[in-house]
Amino acid sequence: MLKFSIKNAFRKKGTATLASIGVGFGLMLVFVIGAFTAGVNAQFQDNLTRSIGIVEIIEKDVEGRANSHLPLSLPNKLYDTPNVGNFIINHNIETQAPIYFTSNYSGPSKLQNLGDTLTLKGLNQSLDQNWGGPTTKLLQGRFFTIGNNEAIVDNRLLDAAQFPVSIGVNITISLDPGGINTTTLTIVGIYEEEDIGAPDFVPREYYIYTDIQTLWNYLYRAGEETNVYSTIDLRFNVETTEETENFADSINEYSDGGGYSPTFITAVALATFFKSIEETFAIFNAFAGIIGIITVIAGGMAIIVTQLMSVTARMKEFAILKSTGWKNRHIFLNVVYESLTLGLLGAAIGMGIGGILIIVLGSGASPFGGASAIVTLEGVIEVLAYALGLGVVGGLYPGIKASRVRPVVVLKGE
Amino acid sequence: MRNISLINLKNVSKIYGEERTTIKALNQVDLEIEGGKIFTIMGPSGSGKSTLLNILGAMDKPTSGEVLVNEIDIGSLPERKLARYRKETIGFVFQSFYLLPNLDVIGNVLIPLIPYRIKDKDRERAQELLNLVGLGERAHSKVGKLSGGESQRVAIARSLINNPKVILADEPTGNLDSETGKSIIDLLIKLAEEEHKTIIIVTHDPRIAQVVGEHPLGKNIWIKDGELSEKPTYDMYCW
Numbered sequence: 201m202l203k204f205s206i207k208n209a210f211r212k213k214g215t216a217t218l219a220s221i222g223v224g225f226g227l228m229l230v231f232v233i234g235a236f237t238a239g240v241n242a243q244f245q246d247n248l249t250r251s252i253g254i255v256e257i258i259e260k261d262v263e264g265r266a267n268s269h270l271p272l273s274l275p276n277k278l279y280d281t282p283n284v285g286n287f288i289i290n291h292n293i294e295t296q297a298p299i300y301f302t303s304n305y306s307g308p309s310k311l312q313n314l315g316d317t318l319t320l321k322g323l324n325q326s327l328d329q330n331w332g333g334p335t336t337k338l339l340q341g342r343f344f345t346i347g348n349n350e351a352i353v354d355n356r357l358l359d360a361a362q363f364p365v366s367i368g369v370n371i372t373i374s375l376d377p378g379g380i381n382t383t384t385l386t387i388v389g390i391y392e393e394e395d396i397g398a399p400d401f402v403p404r405e406y407y408i409y410t411d412i413q414t415l416w417n418y419l420y421r422a423g424e425e426t427n428v429y430s431t432i433d434l435r436f437n438v439e440t441t442e443e444t445e446n447f448a449d450s451i452n453e454y455s456d457g458g459g460y461s462p463t464f465i466t467a468v469a470l471a472t473f474f475k476s477i478e479e480t481f482a483i484f485n486a487f488a489g490i491i492g493i494i495t496v497i498a499g500g501m502a503i504i505v506t507q508l509m510s511v512t513a514r515m516k517e518f519a520i521l522k523s524t525g526w527k528n529r530h531i532f533l534n535v536v537y538e539s540l541t542l543g544l545l546g547a548a549i550g551m552g553i554g555g556i557l558i559i560v561l562g563s564g565a566s567p568f569g570g571a572s573a574i575v576t577l578e579g580v581i582e583v584l585a586y587a588l589g590l591g592v593v594g595g596l597y598p599g600i601k602a603s604r605v606r607p608v609v610v611l612k613g614e
Numbered sequence: 615m616r617n618i619s620l621i622n623l624k625n626v627s628k629i630y631g632e633e634r635t636t637i638k639a640l641n642q643v644d645l646e647i648e649g650g651k652i653f654t655i656m657g658p659s660g661s662g663k664s665t666l667l668n669i670l671g672a673m674d675k676p677t678s679g680e681v682l683v684n685e686i687d688i689g690s691l692p693e694r695k696l697a698r699y700r701k702e703t704i705g706f707v708f709q710s711f712y713l714l715p716n717l718d719v720i721g722n723v724l725i726p727l728i729p730y731r732i733k734d735k736d737r738e739r740a741q742e743l744l745n746l747v748g749l750g751e752r753a754h755s756k757v758g759k760l761s762g763g764e765s766q767r768v769a770i771a772r773s774l775i776n777n778p779k780v781i782l783a784d785e786p787t788g789n790l791d792s793e794t795g796k797s798i799i800d801l802l803i804k805l806a807e808e809e810h811k812t813i814i815i816v817t818h819d820p821r822i823a824q825v826v827g828e829h830p831l832g833k834n835i836w837i838k839d840g841e842l843s844e845k846p847t848y849d850m851y852c853w
Contacts, residue, residue, distance in 0.1 A: 204728050207716050520712040523673060524726035525701025525776060527694060533729075608674045611708065 201530070205537030212510065216542055219506035223546025223590060224553065226499035227583050230492040231554035232561075234579040237485050239572035243396070244478045251470035252441055253289075255448045257432040260455065260464040266296045269428040270463065277460050278434060284450050289435045292331035295322045295415050296430040298422070300377040302408065305363060312360045315403030320351075320373060320385075321430075322415025331433070334391045334409050341367045341389030344411055351410040352389035360406060365390075371408060375422040383418060385410055434467075441471040448472070496586050499546065503594030507539050511598040519607035532603040536595035543591030547583050554583075620779060620812055621647040621670060626679030628665050628840075639665040640676070641840040649779065652806045652813040654826045657837035663816045664784060666837065670814060671704045671782045672696045701726065705773030705781045705811075709788040711765040713757040713772075720744065720753040723771045736775070743771040746809075747801060763794035770801060780812045781805060787819060799825055806831050 210216050257278065259268040275293065279285040297320040305311070305318040325343060328335045334352065335343055344350035357365045367387055375381040385408065393407060419426040436447050451467035454460070511518075518531050558573045623645040630637045639662045647653065647670070657663045668674035669681060672688050680687045688699055700706075713722045723740040724732050744750045747767040757765065766786060773781055783802060787795030799822055805811045815822060826832035836843045 201729050204717075211716055516710075516712060517714065520706075520708070521725065522697070523671065523700060523704075523706040524772065525697055526726070526729055527697040530729035608668050 201534060202537055205534050206541045208534065209538040209541040211514075212506075215506050215509065217545075219502040220542050220545040221549055222502035223496070223499035223543055223587070224549030226492070226496035227547050227550030227586055228554040228557065229495050229550075230489075230586060231551050231575075231579060231583045232557050232573075233485075233488045233492050234582055235554070235558050235573040235575050236561075237488070238574040238576045238579060240481060241478075242574055243572055244474060244481065248441070248471055248474045248478070251444075251474055253436045253438045253444055254470045255434045255436065255444060255451065255467050256470060257434065257451070257465050257467050258430065260466045265430045266298045268296075268430045269425050270430070270432055270465065272427060272429065274429070274460060274463060274465070275432055278432065278451070281451055281454050281459065284447055284454070287436045287438065287447065289437050290327075290330050291435065292327050292333055292433045293324055293412070293429045294431050294433075295412055295419075295428065297321065297373075297415060297418065298424060300379075301373050301375070301418070301422075302371075303377075304372065304374060304379060305361075310362050311404075311406065312362075313401060313403060316360065316406065317403070318357075318406045318408065320408045320410065320415065322410055322412035324412050331435070334393065334407070337392040339390050339392050341387070344388055344409070344414075346411045346413055349383065349385050349410075349414060350388045351385040351408045352391050353387050353409075354393040354407045355390050356393055356395060356404070357406050358390070360404070373418060375418060381421070383421070385414075441469065441475065444469040444471050496590065500543075500590040500594050503539050503542050503546075503590060504597065506542065507535060507595055507598035508601070510538070511535060511602045515602070515605050515610045518602045518605040519610040522605060522607050523611075528603040531605070532599040535599035535602045536592060539595030539598070540588060540591030543587040543589075543594065544584070546590070547587035550587075551580065551583055619646045620649045620683070621645075622680075622682040623647075623669070624680045624682065626669065626676045626681060628662070628669065628674070629677045638840050640669070642679070643840070643842055645835070645842060647780070647812060647814065649812050650806060650810045650831065652803060652826050652829060652832045653815065654823045654832070654834045655814065655816045655837055656818070656820070656823050656834060659818075661837045662840040663837055665840075667782050667784055667814065667816050670780070671706060672699050701776055703778050703780060705776065705778040707766070707769050707773050707781060707783040707786045709785040711762075711769045711789075713760075713765055713768055715756075715758055717757070718754050719749060719757060719760070719768055722757055722768050723775055725772055726775050740771070740775060743774050744768075746774075747771045761794075762790050763797060766790060766794075766798050767801065770798070770805075774805070774809075774811075778811070780814065783813065783815045785817055786815060787817070787822065792821075795819070795822075796825075803829060803831075 257270065258265060259270055262268050275291055278291070279288055299317065301320045302318040306316060308314045311318065323333065323335070325335050338352065339355055341352070344352055351371065353365060365387065367389065369387050370384040371387065373383050373385055375383060396402070396404065416426045436444060438444050438447070448467040448469040451465070455465045521531060555575070558575065562573050623643055626640055626643045627638065628640040630639055643666065655663050655666060665674065669676055675689050681689045683699065683703065688696065691699065714725065720737065720740050723743060724736060727736050741750065741753055744753050747770055749764060749767050749771070752760070752764065757768065760768065781802065786802070787798050790798060802813045802815065806813050815826070817823065823834045827834045836845065
């Protein structure tokens, strides 16, 4: 009967195909949203996993890391924090330059998008090596040497920067907001910086790293506070986000009690940050899902209308089938199978167009370029489940109508 | 064996409508359908011919009376069992053939078996039936390319696929020219003669009644205002 129903579904080829295309567009939306959601979720999960155990310390109640000034003695004090210090495996330090140092290289004329920024940071190479930071991810060239005005740059700049980025090129650093007093850093290496995985239109922060001593010299020349850290990162020997958060809370409580006086600090578990992004993204996902479902329902209406039209036009045919011994159940199933066929064709169309869309949107050429999408088995099953659900729901009423045909009434006068 | 009563109608009435607007389509009809015979049911429009055919074919239920098949009153059976009765006992042939255009000739013959999984032996039987109705060479033709007479032959083959005891033909020649119509009646008579089928033909055409009436297996039944008669009255000719 299935073969018969599949053939029957296309008795009116044009109408049936249009109905399937209608459903297909709805399912395409579900498929594409599902793939991008899975991609972004995987990225978040990856970030979340890698961030477990990491706590970032900045000065309390300051806006932006560049305004955070932590004393050089703070790392040792952190190791002395009661019930916490024993669990610290290692730490890293960074000092971030004020934004005007590199403001000539920010924005859409210098980088890809409005909101993109370039930030200069200083780090201690030996601590960073122990930490597994940027200096352990060198792709080209060499490390900077201390005091030689050298830098390593973020590899994403090779694509994003509208200014020359290669080994040997000089980057001009402004030592005042007007850009009158300047110095230069020479690029000696390019390191790998992992992208956030969001679409291209989401603003990004790109980095230049030099040694911390060089940056402190620049800060001194610029009249900014020097010999300070902007951030101190701690890595704890824990396995869960909750444990990480507990240590961050302990540090915050100890700070609030004056434990690091005169400095007051804020400790943030990075996993908390990623979790909050994930939760925000989950709300977006829910909205996107609702839009997808509404679109699918609209497409499903196409199946119902097509099947109702088809069934109404074929009442005599059903009457004849009944007269040859078909049961009500057979006629009902026949109509439901027909609408399932339309739904599954819609799924094939949706996944076909969706697949192309995922490739196009995921390519560098599109405004969504760089957005990671993953076509999962669950995603495919979800689309097929929608298609089957639509097929059944779309065929229910027409199927009942067809199965209740009264041959005596329909064939009267024949 | 061939003369044993297949279907017995006892005091069957069929009334349509309610209260003042009622129409008595059949009025206390008694009829005995014997196996292997050919019946014509003749009568003017609105006389109750099709109602009688529908009740015999379990497509409609009587308002009162009994329709006995193997001593079972099919009028009291649920729809599920009636479908089985139609499948196993009755083959319908309609005036308008009703072939499905998306299936080929043999596919149309096999329509009644579609819900029950078609086997190779069913295909062989369909081919045999097409040979019987003279369309053996056209098994895989599109039905749209068939003439009216050929289409009706396919419909007859379709009605035979379940090997029913009774063929109910409602105006089977109504859409055909007289020569083609005669060949269809000859085919139905052949089914009674060779396959021992009981043939019941509802028709307006007195020539069919004449052919059947002259046949040794034939019997004409006349109906007017829902009542049966074995001989026509004068006004029965005046429809």
